[in-house]
Amino acid sequence: MLLESAEIEAVLLSLRVAVTATTASLPVAVAVAWCLARLRFPGRALLDAVVHMPLVMPPVVIGYLLLVVLGTRGPVGGWLYETFGLRLIFTTEGAAVAAAVMGFPLMVRAIRQALEAVDPGLEFAARTLGAGRFDVFRSVTLPLMLPGILAGAIVAFAAALGEFGATITFVGNVDGETRTLPLAIYTATQSPDGDAVAARLVTISFALALGGLVLAEAVSLRVRRLLGAA
Amino acid sequence: MIEVRLRLRRGAFDLDVAFASEGRLVALFGRSGAGKTTIVQAIAGAARPDAGLVRVDGTVLLDTTGGIDVPVERRGIGVVFQDARLFPHMTVAGNLRFGLDRARGRSLGIGFDAVVDLLGIGRLLDRRPHALSGGERQRVALGRALLAQPRLLLMDEPLAALDGARKAEILPYVERLRDELAVPIVYVSHALEEVVRLATDVVLLAEGRVLAAGPLATVLSGADLAPIVGGLDIGTVLDCTVVRARDAHGLATLRFADGDLRVPALDLADGARVRARIPARDVALALSRPMDVSIANRLPGAVGAVVPVGDAMAKVAVDLGSTRLWALVTREAVERLALAPGVRVWAMVKAVALDGRSFGLSRPG
Numbered sequence: 001m002l003l004e005s006a007e008i009e010a011v012l013l014s015l016r017v018a019v020t021a022t023t024a025s026l027p028v029a030v031a032v033a034w035c036l037a038r039l040r041f042p043g044r045a046l047l048d049a050v051v052h053m054p055l056v057m058p059p060v061v062i063g064y065l066l067l068v069v070l071g072t073r074g075p076v077g078g079w080l081y082e083t084f085g086l087r088l089i090f091t092t093e094g095a096a097v098a099a100a101v102m103g104f105p106l107m108v109r110a111i112r113q114a115l116e117a118v119d120p121g122l123e124f125a126a127r128t129l130g131a132g133r134f135d136v137f138r139s140v141t142l143p144l145m146l147p148g149i150l151a152g153a154i155v156a157f158a159a160a161l162g163e164f165g166a167t168i169t170f171v172g173n174v175d176g177e178t179r180t181l182p183l184a185i186y187t188a189t190q191s192p193d194g195d196a197v198a199a200r201l202v203t204i205s206f207a208l209a210l211g212g213l214v215l216a217e218a219v220s221l222r223v224r225r226l227l228g229a230a
Numbered sequence: 231m232i233e234v235r236l237r238l239r240r241g242a243f244d245l246d247v248a249f250a251s252e253g254r255l256v257a258l259f260g261r262s263g264a265g266k267t268t269i270v271q272a273i274a275g276a277a278r279p280d281a282g283l284v285r286v287d288g289t290v291l292l293d294t295t296g297g298i299d300v301p302v303e304r305r306g307i308g309v310v311f312q313d314a315r316l317f318p319h320m321t322v323a324g325n326l327r328f329g330l331d332r333a334r335g336r337s338l339g340i341g342f343d344a345v346v347d348l349l350g351i352g353r354l355l356d357r358r359p360h361a362l363s364g365g366e367r368q369r370v371a372l373g374r375a376l377l378a379q380p381r382l383l384l385m386d387e388p389l390a391a392l393d394g395a396r397k398a399e400i401l402p403y404v405e406r407l408r409d410e411l412a413v414p415i416v417y418v419s420h421a422l423e424e425v426v427r428l429a430t431d432v433v434l435l436a437e438g439r440v441l442a443a444g445p446l447a448t449v450l451s452g453a454d455l456a457p458i459v460g461g462l463d464i465g466t467v468l469d470c471t472v473v474r475a476r477d478a479h480g481l482a483t484l485r486f487a488d489g490d491l492r493v494p495a496l497d498l499a500d501g502a503r504v505r506a507r508i509p510a511r512d513v514a515l516a517l518s519r520p521m522d523v524s525i526a527n528r529l530p531g532a533v534g535a536v537v538p539v540g541d542a543m544a545k546v547a548v549d550l551g552s553t554r555l556w557a558l559v560t561r562e563a564v565e566r567l568a569l570a571p572g573v574r575v576w577a578m579v580k581a582v583a584l585d586g587r588s589f590g591l592s593r594p595g
Contacts, residue, residue: 132303
């Protein structure tokens with residue numbers, strides 16, 4: 001199967017967007033999951049609701065909200081543009097932001113579940129052995145959460161590869177900048193002679209998903225073995 | 231020297247305890263709900279009492295009136311939990327080094343190799359906790375706590391999750407720690423055999439209060455342990471030396487301050503020091519020297535006290551020189567024999583009543 005350069009570009013762009021979205025949001029997701037699981041503070045329920053918003057709202061609505069807030073005339077987007085010259089709309093960075101926001105609840109849920117499964121007794125044992133709170137997190141909590149963090153990252157990565165609604169609404173469908181796989185498929189289906197292109201891209205999507213799944217299973221098995229659970 | 235004073239109220243539970251001990255191993259002895267766990271948590275720093283003081287060898291770790299509450303990680307209290315709590319993502323060696331790397335300048339001179347040697351865990355170092363038996367896990371947990379160079383070792387029912395054979399496997403190691411290291415140990419238990427075997431001092435706890443505290447033989451001898459062990463259980467604790475571990479009849483001879491005891495043969499060397507607990511219900515009394523009875527141990531003495539127990543029974547203290555031996559008899563027998571302070575009696579102890587579980591090795595030499 002031969003691919004045209006535009007199609008290869010869409011695949012590579014998708015991977016880049018997904019990798020950027022996942023790696024950038026991972027530390028934030030760990031921090032948010034920790035706050036939600038371990039802290040009791042006013043506004044916790046609100047934070048929980050905000051985090052889950054992309055899961056329960058139409059992606060187009062999220063894309064629109066992102067446009068309002070992060071567009072060059074939005075409160076945050078305007079500041080970013082004026083201070084750093086960073087423009088998100090119609091750019092790959094913007095596509096990554098859209099993918100990150102959409103995948104964020106999935107990531108937080110997986111990580112939070114893993115965190116809640118960590119035995120607080122082990123953390124207390126670490127403290128009696130002289131470890132301060134951050135040390136306990138770094139040397140005990142985090143390693144024990146690793147399977148959940150991996151699972152969260154994989155799910156979010158997969159979601160980022162498939163993100164469509166928020167992306168097209170927020171950053172448009174710019175060839176080479178924001179036209180990821182799903183957008184390329186959509187574009188192909190919109191043109192009269194695009195059926196063959198669409199079929200090829202769909203096949204690639206399928207292969208990517210399958211490959212990711214197998215890889216994820218292998219990694220998580222290895223980590224579980226390392227933790228002595230398997 | 232460890233000093234603990236705690237007051238705490240949580241709903242219906244009310245704890246008010248105070249004790250101090252210079253013993254090498256002080257046992258907190260009580261049934262569940264007596265407040266043992268709360269005391270452990272307060273000493274370790276996991277729970278803050280309404281008012282209290284915790285001081286170990288002069289270092290104040292908690293003093294609510296002085297506003298001192300040293301955080302857990304700075305207390306230097308090595309805790310051995312009932313469920314071991316080894317870190318599953320580390321090897322045994324990694325677990326052992328965890329505390330050693332975080333000793334915060336404290337040093338007891340307890341080195342890695344010495345601990346590995348003391349606990350016999352050398353061949354486990356590369357294993358992961360899930361590949362260990364329950365007894366091995368507990369030994370590693372002990373080593374990990376020790377290597378953090380603690381001021382105090384707090385053992386919270388460390389044997390409760392183990393079966394009989396595993397318990398027997400761990401006990402000698404606890405004895406070695408008690409006898410060979412300079413770390414005081416607080417040992418929490420609801421098992422009388424463990425306490426008799428291990429403790430130098432004991433704090434009896436029931437319903438959030440201290441019933442008695444002090445050296446083991448003093449506290450346990452004659453004390454009614456019903457609030458702790460559930461049923462009626464009175465006994466006498468004697469420190470003995472093995473005169474002969476096994477004779478032609480398969481019996482051992484133990485010598486205590488005021489006489490000898492014959493018991494089923496022990497797996498010990500001659501000259502070893504053991505502690506025996508003689509249940510009061512296994513001691514019978516006679517007014518004259520019993521000749522034609524099967525009972526092996528016949529000890530002459532004088533009644534020191536008669537204390538009623540419940541409706542039908544009485545505990546009778548028999549003074550054998552400096553030793554006070556307790557017998558549990560019916561009140562009917564007290565009347566029939568006219569037992570009263572000063573009356574000369576013979577105390578009879580069945581040899582078979584004292585099996586291996588009644589004994590604990592005490593400090594050598």
